[in-house]
Structures are given as C-alpha cells and as structure tokens.
Amino acid sequence: MSQITIKSIETIIVDLPTIRPHHLSMAVMRNQSMVIIRLFCSDGIEGIGEATTIGGISYADEAPETIKLAIDTYFTPLLINQDATKVNYLMKVLDKNVSGNNFAKSGIETALLDAQAKRLNVKVSDLFGGAITDQLPVLWTLASGDTEKDIEEAKHLISINRHNTFKLKIGRNEPQKDVDHVAAIKKALGKEIKITVDVNQAWSEQIAKRYILQLQEAGIDLIEQPLVKSNFDGLARLTDFFDVPIMADEAAATVSDAFKLAKIHAASVFALKISKSGGLTNIAKQAAIAQGAGISLYGGTMLEGTIGTLASAHIFSTLPNLDWGTELFGPLLLTDDIVKKPIEYKDNSLVIPEGFGLGIELDLEKIEKYKRK
Ligand code: MUC
Numbered sequence: 001m002s003q004i005t006i007k008s009i010e011t012i013i014v015d016l017p018t019i020r021p022h023h024l025s026m027a028v029m030r031n032q033s034m035v036i037i038r039l040f041c042s043d044g045i046e047g048i049g050e051a052t053t054i055g056g057i058s059y060a061d062e063a064p065e066t067i068k069l070a071i072d073t074y075f076t077p078l079l080i081n082q083d084a085t086k087v088n089y090l091m092k093v094l095d096k097n098v099s100g101n102n103f104a105k106s107g108i109e110t111a112l113l114d115a116q117a118k119r120l121n122v123k124v125s126d127l128f129g130g131a132i133t134d135q136l137p138v139l140w141t142l143a144s145g146d147t148e149k150d151i152e153e154a155k156h157l158i159s160i161n162r163h164n165t166f167k168l169k170i171g172r173n174e175p176q177k178d179v180d181h182v183a184a185i186k187k188a189l190g191k192e193i194k195i196t197v198d199v200n201q202a203w204s205e206q207i208a209k210r211y212i213l214q215l216q217e218a219g220i221d222l223i224e225q226p227l228v229k230s231n232f233d234g235l236a237r238l239t240d241f242f243d244v245p246i247m248a249d250e251a252a253a254t255v256s257d258a259f260k261l262a263k264i265h266a267a268s269v270f271a272l273k274i275s276k277s278g279g280l281t282n283i284a285k286q287a288a289i290a291q292g293a294g295i296s297l298y299g300g301t302m303l304e305g306t307i308g309t310l311a312s313a314h315i316f317s318t319l320p321n322l323d324w325g326t327e328l329f330g331p332l333l334l335t336d337d338i339v340k341k342p343i344e345y346k347d348n349s350l351v352i353p354e355g356f357g358l359g360i361e362l363d364l365e366k367i368e369k370y371k372r373k
C-alpha cells in the first residue's frame with residue numbers, strides 16, 4: 001500500500017462574540033479567537049483541529065496570531081509529505097524542532113488524530129483504548145462581573161437542568177470583596193449546589209492563607225490555582241494546611257509539571273487541558289501520573305469552541321479518575337458555532353457525538369462569516 005501523506009495544512013483565525021463579557025483575573029473577554037486547523041491528506045481525509053487561548057496573550061505565552069504564524073512558518077514544512085498515520089512520530093519531530101508552543105502542538109495533534117480515527121472508522125477516544133462514558137458532567141463559570149447577575153444566571157441554568165455546579169472567577173478585585181461575592185452566591189444558591197473558585201494566580205501565599213480560610217468556612221468546594229504558577233512549594237503548603245481541596249491549573253501544564261507536583265503532593269486535584277500539555281496523548285500521561293499519586297482529575301478548558309472542546313471530551317472520556325467532572329462549556333459561551341451540528345448539552349452534561357474521528361463536520365459558510373480578514 002502506498003504511503004498516506006500530509007498534503008497541506010490550512011490555519012484560519014475565527015473570531016466569535018461571547019454571549020456576555022467574561023471576567024477573569026487577567027482579562028475581560030468579549031469574544032473568543034480560535035485558530036482552526038484543516039489538515040489535508042493524500043487519501044482524501046481531512047483532519048480538523050483547534051488551538052485556542054484566552055484574552056490574546058494575557059493568559060499564556062501563545063496568542064492566536066503567534067499560533068497561526070508558528071504553524072504556517074515552522075510546523076508545516078516539518079509535516080508536509082510525511083506519513084500522516086504516524087502521529088507519535090510526527091509529534092516527536094515537532095517536539096525536537098519546536099521549543100514550547102504547546103497550544104499550537106495540541107491543535108496539530110488533534111487534527112492528526114481526527115484524520116487517523118476517520119481513516120480507521122473509529123472515534124478519537126478509541127485510539128486511546130475507548131471511552132468509559134459518552135456523557136461528561138459540565139459545570140458553568142459565573143463571571144459576569146456582577147453578583148446579582150451571576151445569581152440570576154445560575155438560578156436560570158439550574159432550573160433548565162443545564163448545570164448544577166458553578167465556578168467563580170476571582171482575583172480581579174480586593175480579596176475581601178471577591179470573597180464576599182463568592183459567599184453571597186453560595187448563600188443564594190444553597191448547600192446542594194457545588195461552588196468552586198478560580199483565583200488564576202492572583203494571590204500571594206499570605207493572602208491565600210487568610211482568604212482560603214474564609215472560603216472554606218463559607219462552604220466552597222474547591223480552590224483553583226490561588227498562587228503564581230511557579231510556586232509549587234507554596235501550593236503544597238496550602239494543600240497540606242487546608243481541608244478544602246486545592247487544584248493546580250496553570251501550574252500543572254505539562255507532563256513534567258504533573259510529575260514534580262505529584263512528587264511533593266502540591267495539589268489534591270489537577271486541571272487537565274490539552275492546550276497547556278501539548279495534546280491529548282500528554283493528557284493521558286499526566287492522568288497516569290495523577291492516578292499513581294492518588295491525585296484526582298478535572299477536565300479543564302481554555303474556553304475552546306466545539307472542536308477543541310470535543311478533542312478534550314474524547315480524551316477525558318477515557319480517564320478513570322475524572323472525579324471532579326469537567327468545565328467543557330466553551331461553545332455555550334459563544335453566540336454562534338462553526339460546525340454543522342453543535343454539541344448537545346443535557347442533564348448537566350455534555351454528550352459526545354456518535355461518528356468517526358471527533359464526530360463533527362465544519363460549516364464552511366460560518367467559517368467564512370467569522371474568519372478574520
Ligand atoms: C481557567 O483558568 O480555568 C476555564 C473556565 C473559565 O471560565 O476560564 C477558564 C480558564
């Protein structure tokens with residue numbers, strides 16, 4: 001059989017408005033910019049991928065424009081005419097020749113896996129031993145910037161059975177103001193509703209000690225990334241000190257971060273994201289480290305659209321220790337979609353579609369409409 005090769009790679013920046021402003025400690029999002037990757041192979045199969053970050057270059061050290069440039073200028077010449085079926089080999093070539101750029105690598109690996117799974121008539125999750133479940137629990141982030149609006153939003157989502165767990169983004173205001181905001185929402189929604197908070201690295205260790213105590217007393221279920229991502233020892237001290245579980249997000253980016261954090265038990269939970277880790281295969285490796293260390297898992301998002309969200313869902317669906325569910329709500333934060341059939345969300349969960357590969361088809365008219373000119 002003649003070799004199946006990669007013929008061309010197209011990258012498209014798509015800008016989609018959000019349904020409301022989304023307030024994080026480092027940025028306020030009013031739209032989301034996604035790099036969509038179309039990888040065309042000699043057997044006529046197209047693999048689709050997505051590389052997306054948050055708030056331009058404020059969240060991570062890659063931005064939509066640098067992701068597109070890195071793929072077009074540096075990744076593509078390394079991949080063209082190579083065997084499209086050798087995903088691990090191609091990722092090794094990229095790792096050897098490209099330093100960092102994990103978001104871009106994740107988008108390319110997604111496209112390669114989508115193509116390979118379609119070629120074999122299986123789902124992407126089947127390439128990792130198969131899904132344990134076809135439905136993943138999904139929380140919603142309340143981040144309108146206004147306490148009353150957040151309460152109203154949560155009550156509505158609870159009433160239509162779309163979400164029963166909420167994450168609050170804090171770290172943008174004075175700590176006491178943020179903690180009062182969280183406590184007011186917890187009180188309004190009641191004991192049954194789980195609330196987590198994401199500080200996105202905004203606190204020093206001393207501030208964290210003082211205010212996590214208040215959050216714990218208010219009944220908050222999980223504290224995400226209170227300290228700067230490089231402070232692994234500080235995170236370990238907080239994990240040891242508090243009853244409320246501490247989750248590493250920005251700190252737990254790569255496989256080697258997972259190993260170093262696990263070694264000192266710096267967190268009780270890891271937030272996994274395909275973008276930070278450089279792809280789905282690395283998520284499986286991080287998950288194995290966590291499992292060995294008795295650390296729970298949470299399926300994180302970089303607020304990707306449907307493609308990145310489903311790529312994440314496929315790998316998360318194979319993990320036995322996804323104790324904290326997921327936050328794969330990215331497409332619901334956007335006013336429109338660029339695939340023919342949007343993801344179904346029901347019973348506080350995301351339903352992974354039937355169909356080979358990721359199980360989606362691009363809507364090329366929508367891509368044309370939202371494509372950055
Ligand atoms: C983050 O740091 O977790 C995930 C959900 C959300 O609202 O923001 C992201 C980023």
Ligand code: MG
Binds near residue numbers: 200225249
């Ligand atoms: Mg986070």
